Structures are given as structure tokens and as C-alpha cells.
Amino acid sequence: MQLQTDEQKQEAVTSHLVLFPHNQQARPDASLLIDLSGAIHASQRIEIDYRSLHNEVTHRKVEPYGITGWKGHWYLGGYCCLRQDYRSFRLDRIQQVQILSETFEKAENFDFEAYVKEQYNAGSIHMEVEFQAEMSTVQQKIPTLYGTLTETPTGVLLQEQYDDVESMARYLMSLNLPFVIHHPPELREALLRLGERMVQLATAQ
Template sequence: MFNEEEGFAISIALTAARQLKLLDVAPSIESAQSKLQRILPDQLRQRLRAADTAIELNLQPATMPADKEVLAKISHAVAHKQSINLQYRSVSDMVSERKLDAYGLAFHATHWYVVGFCHLRQDIRSFRLDRVMRAELLSQQFTSPPDFSVISYLRSAVASIPRAYSVELLLKTDMQYARRYLSDAIAVLEQTTGGVLLYNQSEDLSWFARQLAALPFDFEVRKPAQLQDELRKVAERLLKNCS
């Protein structure tokens, strides 16, 4: 029998799964919630019903692979450290065959990703599952790098995607304080003498300047010069609002 904390945790997890639409298993989620309600004591059941009604999660539905077997096969490949062959369609609609040593699966920014060593590129790559057309398990085994974090890789990869502007700043603070205000999805941070180097790829320098204006520590813009112009505009607008 579940205690109150365990029952509440399961109920919230099922609610999140339903809103995210992580899998096309809505009937299964409803069935699980019904079973959970039946086995709990009356008082706890009433509390969980009230919580399910009251709690609203601000979650974006997931983009799922067209073939449910894709997720199942890749999950098997990750769990058993078994290489897998993917037929993959890129964002430009180019189809390629990729042999992958899949290190892990992650749900990030409304998409499922698999991250691993791509034998074609001879490097670690990420692949969106909704672009995987076919997955075939192979007989070869592999060894994952120790302490590899799929989420950390994805965040860093997103921040490093080439865009219109390459940004480099020197933050006048330490790494721990910088990470409190700058997520991996926004910037790649590197400890250096005199502070923390920030690297970013941006399409909108005006937006990025507004984010920098909110930082509680000083920084030095190394590039591009256009970012300095955008920061001046932000400062002028703030000063105007103070008059």
C-alpha cells in the first residue's frame, strides 16, 4: 500500500504524462489512475482527487515518433548497450543511414532525443525521434562513457548551434554564481582567469541584450560589436523610464 507521499507522487507523474502526451497511451494512464484511486484509503483518495482537479501543469505536448516501435527499440538499445541502425530524415529532408551507439534518451523542449556515438560522423550526435523513420537493432555491443549526461549534452548542443551571431562575453563572476542566472540552453560557460567566458549563438541580439541587462554582475562584451549597440538601446530605454 502506498503512503500519502508515494500516492501523491504517482498521481502527479500520471497527470504530467497525460498533459505531455509522452506516449499515445491515454487509456492506459486513465486506467492506472483509476486503479490507484481504488486501492487507496478514502481520505487519501479524496485528497488526490482534489489535487488532480486543482493542479494545472504548464507543459507543452511532446512531439512523438511516427512509429511507436522506434522508441521501444531505442530504449532497448540504450538499456542493453546494443548498437542500432537508424534511417534518419534531417531538417532539410535528407535521408541517411546512421549506425549509433545510443548512450541515452531524453525529453527536451517538447521533443524526444537519442544521443550517442554516430559511426558515420565519428562523434557524439543527437537525433530527434520524430525524424527517425526506421530503427534496427544490431548485434554489436558498446560501452558508454562514464558519467555521460544526455541532458547536459543537449543543452550545450542547442546553445552551440550556428546562428546569425556568435557571441562571446567575459562575466565578472565565478562559475557557480553565473550558472544561477544562465542556463545551459542559453550559453556555454567556461571558467577562465578573471571570470567566466560565455559563448552563445544568437539570432536576436536585442533579445539577448535584454537577458544580459538582468544579470546582477558585470560583464565585458568581446563580440559582436552589434551587441554593444543593443545594450546601449536597453540602457537608454531604462534611463528614459526613470525620468
């Protein structure tokens, strides 16, 4: 087997990551991340010992498709041969991994990024925020993966799903762009609370 260079390993890692905003991701095990990314890049099946939320350990054969940072954790997404369906696996619950020599063909009709976004958006809140800026300016600040950007007569409308209005309020403030919150009202309230805390800090003696 031909050994990968450091540059090839780095490319394998970065080309199969899907990251979501506003989350403090736990740092994954570097060696595990490199091994999984290499298997994804080469379309190699893997075997894992996986510990569930209820501390049950199962042995799985998985066809890995990608890795994502999501809600404070890192996940491997792919086809689980045991469950015969697509699944996501938290990296910190993978107790052992073995890269197999057998390869697989990725399903053309499976969109890993769309699958992750669907999982990520489950049970979340629909948000609409309009930025009073040019589309090019907003795109420099907000990657399209974060949500849908649509031009309006007065700016750019961002529509996305998220489950934490407090962190969304902090994120909006960090963009340094003028904006109007259309929905939900809870986001406006969170922004007001954030503003009040900032004023208190600024005026504290």
C-alpha cells in the first residue's frame, strides 16, 4: 500500500469535513480523525466497536462518507452494514477502529452534507434575519452551508434552523453587520439581554 504524504493526509481530512456554526467543538482525537479521513478518501470499509448512549457496545462494519462537527461533538456519517441504513457515530464513543482493505462504491443518490443538515436541523427553530448589506459582503461573513441567503430589496435574508437563540445572538453581534430580526421573537429578546449585559460591563466601576 502506498504511504500518504503529510499534505495528502491533510487534504483527506479537510475534504471530508462538514462544520456547523456557533458551536464549541470538542477536540477530536487526531490519529482517529486522520485514520477515518483516509478511509473516507479511499472509500474503504471500516470496523468499529461503538458505545451507545446507554453504554451498550456493538461491533459495526461501516462505509464511511464524512465527518462533521455538530452540537459540541464530532460525528462520523456513513452506511452501517449492521443496521442496513445510514447512521452517524460520535467519535468519542468509537472505542476501536480497524481500516479494512475492502472498498465500496458510494451511493450516488446519497448526499452526506444534506443528511447532516437534516440531522442537525431536527427539532430546531426556524430563524430569519435580514442583513442591510450587499450579498457579496454577507457571503464573505456567512458561508452558504450555514443557511439560505436570498437577496431582498433592502439587503440579504438569512434563513436557517438553529436550537440555541443565545449563541445565535452572540454570533450575529460578532458579524459587525446591520441586521433586522424577522423571526423568532425569542432571538430579539436574547439580543436585548446580550445588549444589556454589554452595557453593564461597559459601565461597571
